[in-house]
Amino acid sequence: MADELPVLSRARTWDAFYREPRIAEFRQRLYLEAFGGEYPIDEATDGYITRTELRQMADVLHVGPGQKVADLGCGRGAPGQWLACTTGATLVGIDISEVAVEQARERARRAGIADEVSYKVASFDATGLDSASVDGAMSIDVIWAIPDKRAGFAEAARILKPGARFVFTDWERDLSPPGYPMPVNDHRPLLEAAGFEIELRQLHPDADTMRRAFYEKMVHYQAELLQLLDEKIAESILREAKAWLGLLDGVEYLRHSRRVLIGVRKPGRR
Numbered sequence: 001m002a003d004e005l006p007v008l009s010r011a012r013t014w015d016a017f018y019r020e021p022r023i024a025e026f027r028q029r030l031y032l033e034a035f036g037g038e039y040p041i042d043e044a045t046d047g048y049i050t051r052t053e054l055r056q057m058a059d060v061l062h063v064g065p066g067q068k069v070a071d072l073g074c075g076r077g078a079p080g081q082w083l084a085c086t087t088g089a090t091l092v093g094i095d096i097s098e099v100a101v102e103q104a105r106e107r108a109r110r111a112g113i114a115d116e117v118s119y120k121v122a123s124f125d126a127t128g129l130d131s132a133s134v135d136g137a138m139s140i141d142v143i144w145a146i147p148d149k150r151a152g153f154a155e156a157a158r159i160l161k162p163g164a165r166f167v168f169t170d171w172e173r174d175l176s177p178p179g180y181p182m183p184v185n186d187h188r189p190l191l192e193a194a195g196f197e198i199e200l201r202q203l204h205p206d207a208d209t210m211r212r213a214f215y216e217k218m219v220h221y222q223a224e225l226l227q228l229l230d231e232k233i234a235e236s237i238l239r240e241a242k243a244w245l246g247l248l249d250g251v252e253y254l255r256h257s258r259r260v261l262i263g264v265r266k267p268g269r270r
Contacts (some may be wrong), residue, residue, distance in 0.1 A: 006188035009044040030090040034213035043078040047141040060167040060263035063089040073142030077104025125151035139168035153194035160267025175256040177243035200263035207259040215241035
Protein backbone atom coordinates (compact mmCIF):
# COMPACT_ATOMS: atom_id res chain seq x y z
CA MET A 1 0.00 0.00 0.00
CA ALA A 2 1.79 3.11 -1.16
CA ASP A 3 2.51 6.00 1.11
CA GLU A 4 0.72 8.56 -1.04
CA LEU A 5 -2.60 6.77 -1.45
CA PRO A 6 -5.50 8.99 -0.41
CA VAL A 7 -7.69 7.89 2.50
CA LEU A 8 -10.52 6.81 0.20
CA SER A 9 -8.27 4.50 -1.82
CA ARG A 10 -6.77 3.01 1.33
CA ALA A 11 -10.25 2.52 2.77
CA ARG A 12 -11.37 0.62 -0.34
CA THR A 13 -8.30 -1.62 -0.13
CA TRP A 14 -9.09 -2.53 3.48
CA ASP A 15 -12.80 -2.89 2.70
CA ALA A 16 -11.91 -5.59 0.17
CA PHE A 17 -9.71 -7.33 2.73
CA TYR A 18 -12.42 -7.39 5.42
CA ARG A 19 -15.23 -8.25 3.03
CA GLU A 20 -13.79 -11.68 2.09
CA PRO A 21 -14.30 -14.12 5.03
CA ARG A 22 -12.11 -16.81 3.48
CA ILE A 23 -9.06 -14.56 3.88
CA ALA A 24 -9.71 -14.25 7.62
CA GLU A 25 -10.31 -17.99 7.99
CA PHE A 26 -7.13 -18.90 6.13
CA ARG A 27 -4.98 -16.39 8.01
CA GLN A 28 -6.44 -17.42 11.38
CA ARG A 29 -5.44 -21.03 10.76
CA LEU A 30 -1.89 -19.93 9.97
CA TYR A 31 -1.74 -17.65 13.02
CA LEU A 32 -2.73 -20.61 15.20
CA GLU A 33 -0.03 -22.79 13.67
CA ALA A 34 2.66 -20.10 13.97
CA PHE A 35 1.71 -18.52 17.32
CA GLY A 36 0.35 -21.53 19.21
CA GLY A 37 -1.04 -20.58 22.61
CA GLU A 38 0.07 -16.97 22.22
CA TYR A 39 -2.48 -16.37 19.47
CA PRO A 40 -5.56 -14.70 21.03
CA ILE A 41 -8.12 -16.72 19.09
CA ASP A 42 -10.94 -15.70 21.44
CA GLU A 43 -10.35 -12.11 20.36
CA ALA A 44 -10.39 -13.12 16.65
CA THR A 45 -7.71 -10.61 15.69
CA ASP A 46 -6.42 -10.20 12.12
CA GLY A 47 -3.06 -8.87 13.28
CA TYR A 48 0.13 -10.13 14.87
CA ILE A 49 -0.84 -9.26 18.43
CA THR A 50 -0.16 -11.89 21.11
CA ARG A 51 -1.94 -12.64 24.37
CA THR A 52 1.08 -11.35 26.27
CA GLU A 53 1.04 -8.04 24.39
CA LEU A 54 -2.70 -7.57 24.92
CA ARG A 55 -2.37 -8.04 28.67
CA GLN A 56 0.57 -5.67 28.76
CA MET A 57 -1.39 -3.01 26.85
CA ALA A 58 -4.22 -3.22 29.37
CA ASP A 59 -1.72 -2.80 32.22
CA VAL A 60 -0.05 0.21 30.60
CA LEU A 61 -3.30 2.13 30.06
CA HIS A 62 -4.35 2.25 33.74
CA VAL A 63 -8.05 2.59 32.90
CA GLY A 64 -11.17 1.25 34.55
CA PRO A 65 -14.93 1.66 34.92
CA GLY A 66 -16.24 5.12 34.09
CA GLN A 67 -13.38 5.86 31.71
CA LYS A 68 -13.19 5.76 27.91
CA VAL A 69 -10.52 4.33 25.59
CA ALA A 70 -10.08 5.04 21.88
CA ASP A 71 -9.04 2.12 19.67
CA LEU A 72 -7.31 3.76 16.70
CA GLY A 73 -7.41 1.57 13.61
CA CYS A 74 -9.74 -0.88 15.35
CA GLY A 75 -10.41 -3.24 12.43
CA ARG A 76 -13.04 -5.81 13.37
CA GLY A 77 -12.79 -4.59 16.93
CA ALA A 78 -12.06 -7.78 18.86
CA PRO A 79 -8.89 -6.78 20.78
CA GLY A 80 -10.45 -3.45 21.83
CA GLN A 81 -13.60 -5.22 22.96
CA TRP A 82 -11.47 -7.60 25.02
CA LEU A 83 -9.74 -4.64 26.65
CA ALA A 84 -13.06 -2.93 27.42
CA CYS A 85 -14.45 -6.10 29.02
CA THR A 86 -11.22 -6.72 30.95
CA THR A 87 -10.82 -3.19 32.34
CA GLY A 88 -14.46 -2.11 32.61
CA ALA A 89 -13.78 0.98 30.49
CA THR A 90 -16.01 1.96 27.58
CA LEU A 91 -14.53 2.03 24.09
CA VAL A 92 -14.78 4.05 20.91
CA GLY A 93 -13.27 2.39 17.84
CA ILE A 94 -12.01 4.33 14.82
CA ASP A 95 -11.25 2.82 11.42
CA ILE A 96 -11.19 4.00 7.79
CA SER A 97 -12.95 0.81 6.62
CA GLU A 98 -16.74 0.90 6.72
CA VAL A 99 -16.79 -2.88 6.35
CA ALA A 100 -14.55 -3.39 9.38
CA VAL A 101 -16.56 -0.94 11.48
CA GLU A 102 -19.84 -2.70 10.69
CA GLN A 103 -18.28 -6.05 11.53
CA ALA A 104 -17.06 -4.62 14.84
CA ARG A 105 -20.55 -3.38 15.65
CA GLU A 106 -22.05 -6.76 14.80
CA ARG A 107 -19.49 -8.53 16.96
CA ALA A 108 -20.35 -6.24 19.88
CA ARG A 109 -24.06 -6.93 19.42
CA ARG A 110 -23.47 -10.69 19.45
CA ALA A 111 -21.31 -10.38 22.56
CA GLY A 112 -23.95 -8.30 24.36
CA ILE A 113 -21.65 -5.32 24.85
CA ALA A 114 -23.10 -2.89 22.31
CA ASP A 115 -23.81 -0.39 25.10
CA GLU A 116 -20.16 -0.39 26.21
CA VAL A 117 -18.56 0.15 22.80
CA SER A 118 -19.17 2.43 19.82
CA TYR A 119 -17.57 2.80 16.41
CA LYS A 120 -17.14 5.45 13.74
CA VAL A 121 -15.58 5.61 10.28
CA ALA A 122 -12.69 8.06 10.41
CA SER A 123 -8.92 8.13 9.99
CA PHE A 124 -6.21 7.83 12.60
CA ASP A 125 -5.05 11.39 12.04
CA ALA A 126 -8.58 12.89 11.91
CA THR A 127 -10.73 10.95 14.37
CA GLY A 128 -13.47 13.53 14.79
CA LEU A 129 -13.34 13.01 18.57
CA ASP A 130 -13.38 15.99 20.91
CA SER A 131 -10.12 17.28 22.33
CA ALA A 132 -9.19 15.83 25.75
CA SER A 133 -12.16 13.46 25.58
CA VAL A 134 -10.64 10.00 26.23
CA ASP A 135 -8.81 8.47 29.20
CA GLY A 136 -6.59 6.27 27.07
CA ALA A 137 -5.84 5.27 23.50
CA MET A 138 -4.57 2.07 21.93
CA SER A 139 -3.53 0.95 18.47
CA ILE A 140 -2.54 -2.49 17.22
CA ASP A 141 -0.29 -2.91 14.17
CA VAL A 142 -1.64 0.14 12.34
CA ILE A 143 0.88 2.96 12.62
CA TRP A 144 3.21 1.56 9.93
CA ALA A 145 0.42 2.20 7.39
CA ILE A 146 -0.29 5.84 8.35
CA PRO A 147 1.16 8.11 5.65
CA ASP A 148 1.63 11.08 8.03
CA LYS A 149 2.76 9.62 11.34
CA ARG A 150 3.42 13.05 12.85
CA ALA A 151 -0.22 13.97 12.25
CA GLY A 152 -1.35 10.63 13.66
CA PHE A 153 0.58 11.05 16.90
CA ALA A 154 -0.54 14.68 17.19
CA GLU A 155 -4.16 13.53 16.87
CA ALA A 156 -3.66 10.89 19.56
CA ALA A 157 -2.25 13.56 21.87
CA ARG A 158 -5.12 15.93 21.09
CA ILE A 159 -7.93 13.51 22.02
CA LEU A 160 -6.27 12.32 25.25
CA LYS A 161 -6.97 13.95 28.58
CA PRO A 162 -3.91 15.31 30.42
CA GLY A 163 -2.18 12.48 32.24
CA ALA A 164 -3.73 9.79 29.99
CA ARG A 165 -1.72 7.15 28.16
CA PHE A 166 -1.40 5.88 24.60
CA VAL A 167 -0.10 2.36 23.99
CA PHE A 168 0.53 0.68 20.65
CA THR A 169 2.25 -2.19 18.90
CA ASP A 170 4.09 -1.65 15.64
CA TRP A 171 7.46 -2.25 13.97
CA GLU A 172 10.59 -0.14 13.83
CA ARG A 173 12.31 -0.73 10.51
CA ASP A 174 15.46 0.22 8.71
CA LEU A 175 14.12 -1.06 5.37
CA SER A 176 10.70 -1.93 3.95
CA PRO A 177 9.85 -3.69 0.68
CA PRO A 178 9.05 -1.54 -2.37
CA GLY A 179 5.48 -0.24 -2.29
CA TYR A 180 5.32 -0.03 1.50
CA PRO A 181 5.27 3.26 3.45
CA MET A 182 8.63 4.73 4.41
CA PRO A 183 9.96 2.91 7.48
CA VAL A 184 10.45 4.47 10.90
CA ASN A 185 13.46 3.14 12.80
CA ASP A 186 12.60 4.84 16.11
CA HIS A 187 9.16 6.18 17.03
CA ARG A 188 10.37 8.13 20.05
CA PRO A 189 11.39 11.40 18.33
CA LEU A 190 7.98 11.60 16.61
CA LEU A 191 6.16 10.89 19.87
CA GLU A 192 8.18 13.46 21.79
CA ALA A 193 7.51 16.03 19.05
CA ALA A 194 3.78 15.40 19.65
CA GLY A 195 4.30 16.23 23.34
CA PHE A 196 4.32 12.71 24.78
CA GLU A 197 6.48 11.43 27.61
CA ILE A 198 7.95 8.02 26.80
CA GLU A 199 7.20 5.51 29.57
CA LEU A 200 7.84 2.19 27.84
CA ARG A 201 9.57 0.97 24.69
CA GLN A 202 9.91 -2.78 24.64
CA LEU A 203 11.22 -4.99 21.84
CA HIS A 204 9.35 -8.26 21.32
CA PRO A 205 11.73 -10.61 19.46
CA ASP A 206 9.51 -13.65 20.11
CA ALA A 207 6.72 -11.93 18.17
CA ASP A 208 9.14 -11.32 15.28
CA THR A 209 9.97 -15.03 15.26
CA MET A 210 6.27 -15.94 15.14
CA ARG A 211 5.68 -13.48 12.31
CA ARG A 212 8.43 -15.13 10.28
CA ALA A 213 6.82 -18.53 10.92
CA PHE A 214 3.45 -17.14 9.78
CA TYR A 215 4.91 -15.96 6.46
CA GLU A 216 6.77 -19.22 5.91
CA LYS A 217 3.54 -21.15 6.42
CA MET A 218 1.71 -18.86 4.01
CA VAL A 219 4.25 -19.64 1.30
CA HIS A 220 4.07 -23.34 2.18
CA TYR A 221 0.29 -23.32 1.71
CA GLN A 222 0.28 -21.08 -1.36
CA ALA A 223 -1.27 -23.74 -3.64
CA GLU A 224 -4.22 -24.05 -1.26
CA LEU A 225 -4.58 -20.27 -1.08
CA LEU A 226 -4.62 -19.99 -4.87
CA GLN A 227 -7.40 -22.59 -5.04
CA LEU A 228 -9.36 -20.92 -2.24
CA LEU A 229 -9.39 -17.34 -3.50
CA ASP A 230 -9.51 -15.38 -6.71
CA GLU A 231 -6.01 -15.54 -8.20
CA LYS A 232 -5.47 -11.77 -8.07
CA ILE A 233 -6.45 -11.58 -4.38
CA ALA A 234 -4.40 -14.65 -3.49
CA GLU A 235 -1.31 -13.32 -5.26
CA SER A 236 -1.68 -10.01 -3.43
CA ILE A 237 -1.73 -11.79 -0.06
CA LEU A 238 1.19 -14.01 -1.01
CA ARG A 239 3.19 -10.99 -2.16
CA GLU A 240 3.26 -9.70 1.43
CA ALA A 241 4.85 -12.92 2.73
CA LYS A 242 7.27 -13.29 -0.16
CA ALA A 243 8.37 -9.65 0.03
CA TRP A 244 9.20 -9.74 3.73
CA LEU A 245 10.96 -13.11 3.45
CA GLY A 246 13.14 -11.77 0.62
CA LEU A 247 11.75 -14.09 -2.04
CA LEU A 248 11.02 -11.30 -4.52
CA ASP A 249 14.18 -9.20 -4.64
CA GLY A 250 16.66 -11.13 -2.49
CA VAL A 251 16.48 -8.68 0.43
CA GLU A 252 15.20 -10.33 3.62
CA TYR A 253 13.35 -7.35 5.03
CA LEU A 254 12.34 -9.15 8.23
CA ARG A 255 15.96 -8.85 9.33
CA HIS A 256 15.53 -5.07 9.23
CA SER A 257 12.26 -5.04 11.22
CA ARG A 258 11.79 -5.02 15.02
CA ARG A 259 8.51 -5.60 16.82
CA VAL A 260 7.88 -2.99 19.54
CA LEU A 261 5.32 -2.20 22.20
CA ILE A 262 5.39 1.46 23.20
CA GLY A 263 3.55 3.26 25.99
CA VAL A 264 3.52 7.05 26.31
CA ARG A 265 1.82 9.58 28.56
CA LYS A 266 0.33 12.99 27.83
CA PRO A 267 1.76 15.42 30.40
CA GLY A 268 -0.51 16.83 33.08
CA ARG A 269 -2.94 15.51 35.65
CA ARG A 270 -6.24 13.81 35.02
